Amino acid sequence: WDVAQMGAMRALEELGRADEIQRRLPGLIDQALSLEDLYAEVTFRLYDGFWRIARGDIEQARATARWVVERWGGAGFQLQHLYALRIEACCDVYERAQRTGWNRLEEAWPAIRRSGLLAHLMLRSDALALRARLALAAGGDVEREVEGAARSFDRMQRPDAIASACMLRAALSSRRGDRAGAVARLARAEASYAKASMALHGSYARRRRGELVGGDEGDALVWEADRALDAAGIKSPDRWLELHAPGFGAAAV
Numbered sequence: 001w002d003v004a005q006m007g008a009m010r011a012l013e014e015l016g017r018a019d020e021i022q023r024r025l026p027g028l029i030d031q032a033l034s035l036e037d038l039y040a041e042v043t044f045r046l047y048d049g050f051w052r053i054a055r056g057d058i059e060q061a062r063a064t065a066r067w068v069v070e071r072w073g074g075a076g077f078q079l080q081h082l083y084a085l086r087i088e089a090c091c092d093v094y095e096r097a098q099r100t101g102w103n104r105l106e107e108a109w110p111a112i113r114r115s116g117l118l119a120h121l122m123l124r125s126d127a128l129a130l131r132a133r134l135a136l137a138a139g140g141d142v143e144r145e146v147e148g149a150a151r152s153f154d155r156m157q158r159p160d161a162i163a164s165a166c167m168l169r170a171a172l173s174s175r176r177g178d179r180a181g182a183v184a185r186l187a188r189a190e191a192s193y194a195k196a197s198m199a200l201h202g203s204y205a206r207r208r209r210g211e212l213v214g215g216d217e218g219d220a221l222v223w224e225a226d227r228a229l230d231a232a233g234i235k236s237p238d239r240w241l242e243l244h245a246p247g248f249g250a251a252a253v
Contacts (some may be wrong), residue, residue: 005024005028005040005044006040006043006044008024009021009024009025009028009043009044009047010122012024013047014160014196014198015197015198015199015200016198016199016200016201016203016232017200018051018054018200018232018233018234019231019232019233021047021051022048022051022233025044025047025048025051028040028044029041029044029045029048032044038071038072042068042071042072042080043080045064045067045068046064046065046068046080046083046084046087048064049061049064049065049068049084049087050083050086050087050090051233052064053087053090053091053094053240053243054232054233054234054235054240055233055234055235056094056235056236056239058091058094058095061087061090061091062087062088062091064087065084065085065087065088065091066084066088068080068083068084069081069084076111076114076115077108077111077112077114077115077117078115078117079117079123081108082112082117082123082126082127083126085104085105085108086126086130088101088104089101089102089104089105089130089134090243092104093134093137093239093242093243093246094236094239094240094242094243098134098137098138098139098242098246099138101134101137101138102134102135102137102138105130105131105134109131112127121156124152125153125156125161125164128149128152128153129149129164131145131149132145132146132149132150132168133243133244133245133246133247136168136171136246136247137242137243137246137247142247143172146168146169146171146172146247147168147169147172149168150164150165150168150169151165153165153168158196159192159193159195159196160192160193160196160198160201162188162192163188163189163190163192163193163196163198163201163205164189166185166186166188166189166192166205167185167186167189167204167205167245168247169185170182170183170185170186170189170205170208170248171245171246171247171248172247173185174212174247174248174249175247175248175249179212182208182212182248183209183212183213186205186206186208186209186212187205187209189202189205190202190205190206190209193205199228200228200229200232201244203224203225203228203229204225204241204244204245205245206221206224206225207221207222207225207226207229207237207241207245208241208245208248209221210222210223210224210225211248212248225237
């Protein structure tokens, strides 16, 4: 049962069905406990920890990540450590400690590379997205880092990967002062997310596009995006977008 349920959680996360994820998780954790299935329990608690960030429950999100690292243990750097690290780094960014989040990942990156996790497509996608977004959030000279990640997503040739590449390049365009280029890339990202049925992620692109467009048109786009974010239980759209669509400078209110 656990493999099917883990796959379902991943699919729901990709689709942005945060309400459904949070509805299912307590029962899944209880079932894992009753079966003494540590792998399943840790996996479901990692999902719970990540989506606690969306609700602004940073203390519990961090506590979950640290519990996973302690409870799972294990030699070397394993996927459980990667997703616990993602929670901690995202908490850093949420709390406006972007440089701390970047440094946390940089310190762990050699271990991640040695682990072999990056040979797995899904794990590589998640790790590259985290690295590029943390680089954009932290600021500085990140062009090479972010463009490299965008090229990696290009090679994956999936609608969601294409959208990720567009989001990263839109941020780079915005940083260069190319507002029109950023808006065009955000529109392409939104279209690719729609093709992949990833409506919530599309709302991230729509909100950033609205911030850049400005005026009545931009306000309408931001309002539409925020309505979707609110429906997903996201407490602070501004802070949540710094995790998923950073790097837009003045656009990121």
